[in-house]
Structures are given as structure tokens and as C-alpha cells.
Amino acid sequence: MVMARSNSPLRYPGGKTCLYGLTSEILRLNKLERCSYAEPYAGGAGLAVTLLFEGHVSDIHLNDIDRSVWAFWDSLLNQTDELVGLIRDTPVNIDEWHRQRNICLNPQDFDDLTLGFSTFFLNRTNRSGIVKGAGVIGGLNQDGNYKIDCRFNRTELIRRVNRIAKYKSRIHLYRLDALEFMDIMDKQLPVRSFFCIDPPYFNKGSSLYTSFYNPDDHAAVSQAVLGLDRPWILTYDNTPEISYLYKARRQFGFDVNYSVQTKRVGTELLVASKGLKMPSEVRDRMVYRPQYRSA
Numbered sequence: 001m002v003m004a005r006s007n008s009p010l011r012y013p014g015g016k017t018c019l020y021g022l023t024s025e026i027l028r029l030n031k032l033e034r035c036s037y038a039e040p041y042a043g044g045a046g047l048a049v050t051l052l053f054e055g056h057v058s059d060i061h062l063n064d065i066d067r068s069v070w071a072f073w074d075s076l077l078n079q080t081d082e083l084v085g086l087i088r089d090t091p092v093n094i095d096e097w098h099r100q101r102n103i104c105l106n107p108q109d110f111d112d113l114t115l116g117f118s119t120f121f122l123n124r125t126n127r128s129g130i131v132k133g134a135g136v137i138g139g140l141n142q143d144g145n146y147k148i149d150c151r152f153n154r155t156e157l158i159r160r161v162n163r164i165a166k167y168k169s170r171i172h173l174y175r176l177d178a179l180e181f182m183d184i185m186d187k188q189l190p191v192r193s194f195f196c197i198d199p200p201y202f203n204k205g206s207s208l209y210t211s212f213y214n215p216d217d218h219a220a221v222s223q224a225v226l227g228l229d230r231p232w233i234l235t236y237d238n239t240p241e242i243s244y245l246y247k248a249r250r251q252f253g254f255d256v257n258y259s260v261q262t263k264r265v266g267t268e269l270l271v272a273s274k275g276l277k278m279p280s281e282v283r284d285r286m287v288y289r290p291q292y293r294s295a
């Protein structure tokens with residue numbers, strides 16, 4: 001299975017760029033190459049932009065209800081030069097970290113470009129890329145093994161921003177509730193469309209994301225996903241609660257690299273829509289198979 005490095009300027013814990021090889025193979029097996037592609041929880045969108053760059057999808061529809069994340073992507077697409085200037089010229093030190101953190105904590109006081117850059121800055125300078133509640137790399141005294149700028153390679157990050165911006169006519173950005181986004185896209189996108197759905201984790205979601213769900217929210221998501229007409233895959237942390245919510249669909253285990261606190265490989269759950277053909281190496285990792293009724 002082909003692995004891909006992230007093309008996103010953002011870092012995300014448990015980011016799904018590692019699923020590039022699997023997702024591109026699913027698209028090929030199901031004759032969905034060059035289809036429209038949608039993510040209700042875009043986050044870093046590393047998988048989406050890589051599929052677009054490599055020609056596996058024709059256009060991508062990215063949604064994030066979190067204004068801070070949305071503002072970054074909106075700035076990248078619509079104020080590219082201004083964002084690049086901020087990445088190039090903003091000092092990366094503790095004083096600036098405090099200033100950017102204040103922007104993040106008071107989003108109502110700032111425009112989208114300023115807020116979007118603060119999201120980017122904290123994502124690149126906080127431990128594990130966690131914008132909310134995580135400490136700065138190296139600590140406030142900068143006496144750790146790594147320093148605040150170790151993930152802030154200006155040249156590479158500007159290259160990523162500019163490359164994505166070249167595809168702006170094929171990138172559609174939304175700031176909707178994920179359930180509303182899925183409902184609208186399921187009706188409006190062509191029949192040859194594909195959803196990749198990566199909700200906030202069931203466990204520890206509140207410590208990783210600025211927008212997170214309670215158990216009732218996760219249940220509502222499951223109802224929305226199971227009601228989709230377009231084909232989809234869904235990824236989650238592997239918990240009994242999530243497995244139960246999706247007991248009507250095939251479930252597979254897969255490995256993803258984490259960088260939250262300690263580098264490790266974790267096993268997550270991948271759920272596939274009914275009738276979606278899966279590669280043999282994934283079928284071998286099936287952990288649950290429903291007994292479909294004729295209806």
C-alpha cells in the first residue's frame with residue numbers, strides 16, 4: 001500500500017494522510033477515480049489535497065465548523081499572498097507565541113486572516129499540533145530537547161501553501177455543521193462522489209480538538225452517515241461505543257501513527273458503506289461483519 005507524506009501545512013494528531021494508499025485503491029476498485037470528494041471534518045485536509053494533487057479526485061469539498069480552522073483555509077485560498085507574507089515575516093519566539101495564543105483565545109476580536117494565521121502558528125509551534133490547551137514545543141523557558149521553531153520550516157510551509165492555492169478552483173470550502181454538510185452534499189454532489197468522514201475521537205476528543213462531541217452527538221453522526229446515499233468510509237478511534245453505533249456496516253482495523261506526547265502506532269476503526277469494494281489486505285483485517293437483511 002502506497003504511503004504519502006503530508007502536503008498539508010497543518011499538523012493533526014492521528015491525521016489521515018496515512019490512508020492515501022488505501023483510499024486511492026478504494027476509489028480505483030469502485031470506479032470512482034476522478035470523482036468529487038467530500039470531508040465533513042476537514043482539519044488538516046492532508047488526505048484530501050494529496051488525492052487532488054495525484055489526480056485521484058476531480059475536486060474536493062472541505063468543511064470545518066471551527067472558525068479558526070476554516071479561517072486558515074479561507075486565507076490560504078483567498079488571501080494567499082497575505083498569508084505567505086505572515087509565514088515568511090512573523091518571528092517565531094515565545095513573545096509571538098503569547099500574542100498568537102491571545103488571538104486564538106479571543107477569535108471574536110480578529111479578522112479571518114489574523115485568526116487563520118494564529119491557528120497555523122500555534123499548530124506549528126504547539127506540541128503535537130494541538131491548538132487548544134497544549135504547551136509550546138520546548139516549553140516556555142525553551143529548555144526542552146526541541147525548540148519552538150523546529151516544526152516551522154518557512155520555505156517548505158510556504159511551498160505547501162502556494163501549491164494548494166494553485167488548485168483553488170477545484171477546492172470548495174464550507175463552514176457548516178457536519179451533519180448539515182453531509183445532508184447538503186449527499187443531495188447536491190454528482191452520483192460519482194465519495195465521502196471520507198473522520199469525526200472527533202470518542203475518547204479524549206475534548207483534549208485534542210476545539211470542536212468535540214458528547215455521546216449523543218456521536219450517535220447523531222452515525223445516523224447521518226448511515227443515511228448517506230453516496231459511498232463513504234469513516235474512521236474513528238476503536239471503542240465499543242463506536243463499534244455498536246455502526247454495527248450495521250463492515251468494520252476493519254487499521255494502524256495510524258500518532259504523535260500525541262509519545263510516538264506510537266494506534267489501531268483505529270474503519271467503517272465502509274454498504275457494497276463498497278475493499279482491497280484484499282483490508283478485508284483480511286475485518287473485525288466485524290453484519291448480517292445484512294434483504295431490505
